[in-house]
Amino acid sequence: MLLLSFGGPEGPDDVVPFLENVTRGRGIPRERLAEVGEHYFLFGGVSPINAQCRTLMDALRKDFAEQGVELPVYWGNRNWTPYLTDTLREMARDGRRRVLTFATSAYASYSGCRQYRENLAEALAAVEAEGLRPPRVDKLRHFFNHPGFLEPVTDGVVAALEALPAPVREGAHLAFTTHSIPTAAADTSGPPGQHGSGGAYVAQHLDAARLVASAVAERTGTERPWRLVYQSRSGPPAVPWLEPDICDHLETLHAQGAPAAVMVPVGFVSDHMEVLYDLDTEATAKAGELGLPVARSATVGADPRFTAAVRELVLERAATERGARPERCAVGTLGPSHDVCPVGCCPGRTARPAAAGADSPFA
């Protein structure tokens, strides 16, 4: 198995080269880069994401060992060490012929799916160019609607509600947040023509948020108003991105007389920089100015239910690859996502080779 993640800087000297890796060819304004660099410097130039991946990898190895699943776990990142290409080279040298990728991104979209597949294709091409035989690479289906993901998220929301002062707890609103992306990218996310405006990206987030909101209502005996909102917007101001931003939403809630809010980072699997800065620092400061009590719920991290879900997805896919028809666990209205991204799924602005999909140039 290949644990594939975003990567993040591990010290002040890493910050600028990391940001250059992330934004190469992406048309991000210089001011935005300088600003995001400051977010990292505020935390000593260290993103927690790599440590979180190490913890997740250890937890997966432990889960697999305990459940008798003999499957070596490797880890590679798209934008920082350990780089994906180095990991795939190591896997090829170790004689691995088939690689199942688990990407730490739960939802469809160019940024959350195809970009990972493009980076896999680049890495495979690099390994092949070195004279090594590239392994066949597959990718696990999206896990946003797997109960092993949603249950720990729900627990986090219940705990965050308990952290709010008792008098405002009952009336607290739930603000589900995810990474904003250009509306054009959202609209075309997922298989072509399957979802309306907002595409699979918005539809999947709405399904996950609705499921968590109703599970929280069941657990606490109180129905709370909820909304899907966005964070971490980047790109030139003239390009429309998904809105409203979490900070604007907090202002709206305050103006409407909401007594409190829980910010639920349902778009992310660990408390990385987007969560630590954009929610815990920026949005929390905004709420402080407004005098609106807020709490931020935990991400799944290495919760045992989440590692068990990954194992189930691995075994399910292995069974499918052997020609069986395993049960494909999913809750909500959308059903289990496809195993193999069809041609044209989550297109980018320019056509580039992508591995682990129906249009992969690799076997």
Ligand SMILES: CC1=C(CCC(=O)O)c2cc3nc(cc4[nH]c(cc5[nH]c(cc1n2)c(C)c5CCC(=O)O)c(CCC(=O)O)c4C)C(CCC(=O)O)=C3C
């Ligand atoms: C959908 C999505 C996810 C969730 C899915 C997934 O997890 O993959 C995600 C995750 C992450 N994004 C991250 C960091 C960054 N994302 C950036 C820029 C961008 N993200 C985008 C989208 C997403 N991003 C987009 C459309 C851009 C604009 C540029 C472009 O079109 O490519 C930039 C550049 C500066 C800026 O513009 O903000 C940075 C530094 C980190 C690491 C955090 C850490 O270090 O702890 C993580 C996990």
Ligand SMILES: [Fe+2]
């Ligand atoms: Fe991002």
